[in-house]
Amino acid sequence: MELRDLRGLTASAGVSSVVAYDITGALPGTHLGIPSPSVTVVVDLRDGLDLSGPGLSGVTRFRVCLGGLHSTPYVIHHDGTQVGVQIGLSPAGVRRLFGLPVAELSDRAIDLDEVNPTLAGELAGRIADAVPGDRAEAAASTLMGWVDDPGTASGRWAPQPDAAAAWDHIVATGGRCTVAELTERSGWSARYLTTRFVTEYGIGPKHAARLVRFDRAMGALRAGVTIDAAAADAGYADQAHLTREFSEFASMSPARYLAREEFAPA
Incomplete structure (x- = not known):
């Protein structure tokens, strides 16, 4: 095959x-x-x-x-x-x-x-x-x-269902969802859902959404999309917003990352 x-x-x-x-x-x-x-x-x-x-x-x-x-x-x-x-x-x-x-x-x-x-x-x-x-x-x-x-x-094992449903929705929306939206969909309180989510994934749902959105922007940048276009496609307010996320997740600006990793495997 x-x-x-x-x-x-x-x-x-x-x-x-x-x-x-x-x-x-x-x-x-x-x-x-x-x-x-x-x-x-x-x-x-x-x-x-x-x-x-x-x-x-x-x-x-x-x-x-x-x-x-x-x-x-x-x-x-x-x-x-x-x-x-x-x-x-x-x-x-x-x-x-x-x-x-x-x-x-x-x-x-x-x-x-x-x-x-x-x-x-x-x-x-x-x-x-x-x-x-x-x-x-x-x-x-x-x-x-x-x-x-x-x-x-x-x-023998399956994820906690409420946490898994929230994760799947975060991924399906490309990280463009709020904790309030996830809470409403689950029918539970924000505290209950967040506790279950952190127990399963080690991070809260808001952080997970940021990570999913950042990953989408990274995929666009690696495909040759401009920084402005990648930011807009992933749902960032502007290029500066994406740059701030880069500073946290990659410890550098998008332009510096692209120059550094030009010949490296993804």
């Missing part, structure tokens, strides 16, 4: 993206892991992924890295060569694969061995055994096998 045929299945299972990368001949340096509403799994096919940032005491090396939701950037340190596969998981996908709420991974990067050593070994092995053009498909099919296995966490 080709990767394009897997996309609908992986999306329904909570796998939002699977990207294989093979970069050689670049100058040694760093690039940024920008906050997003996805949990990230990176399978490194060289000596390991060197990472610094939230929850880490310094540069830490990972074989298969599982990075939770975070509000400030991670820094990826490299020697000019980067080979591996990057996987994006929705919070529902984390539940289905690992049987735990995203809140347990907030501002943390850990080795997947800590959560599921069998999956970590299988995922790394199948990707390493695949020819370069088939690595993304090998990753996707491995994860689908785990999601579909009735003996895995997918058959």
Whole structure:
């Protein structure tokens, strides 16, 4: 089965993206892991992924890295060569694969061995055994096998329903919704809903909406849209509003980020 045929299945299972990368001949340096509403799994096919940032005491090396939701950037340190596969998981996908709420991974990067050593070994092995053009498909099919296995966490765990409904609405609206709107839809008080939401996701619904909206703007900028147009499309008041969000989430301006990351993988 080709990767394009897997996309609908992986999306329904909570796998939002699977990207294989093979970069050689670049100058040694760093690039940024920008906050997003996805949990990230990176399978490194060289000596390991060197990472610094939230929850880490310094540069830490990972074989298969599982990075939770975070509000400030991670820094990826490299020697000019980067080979591996990057996987994006929705919070529902984390539940289905690992049987735990995203809140347990907030501002943390850990080795997947800590959560599921069998999956970590299988995922790394199948990707390493695949020819370069088939690595993304090998990753996707491995994860689908785990999601579909009735003996895995997918058959035993589900998110808190009120929190999940609020998350889904935030994503569906591109983050352009208010806590009052979410509260009205849920039928619960703002305090009740926020408590359930934080327990599940590790962040409040207002912060989640900001993160989803920022991610939409980031996608537009990476696609070549101007900063003004990206801000308008994502629902920011103006370019200055988006720039302020960049200062918090990326620790720099949009223009500086685009110049810095021009030749880096997304």
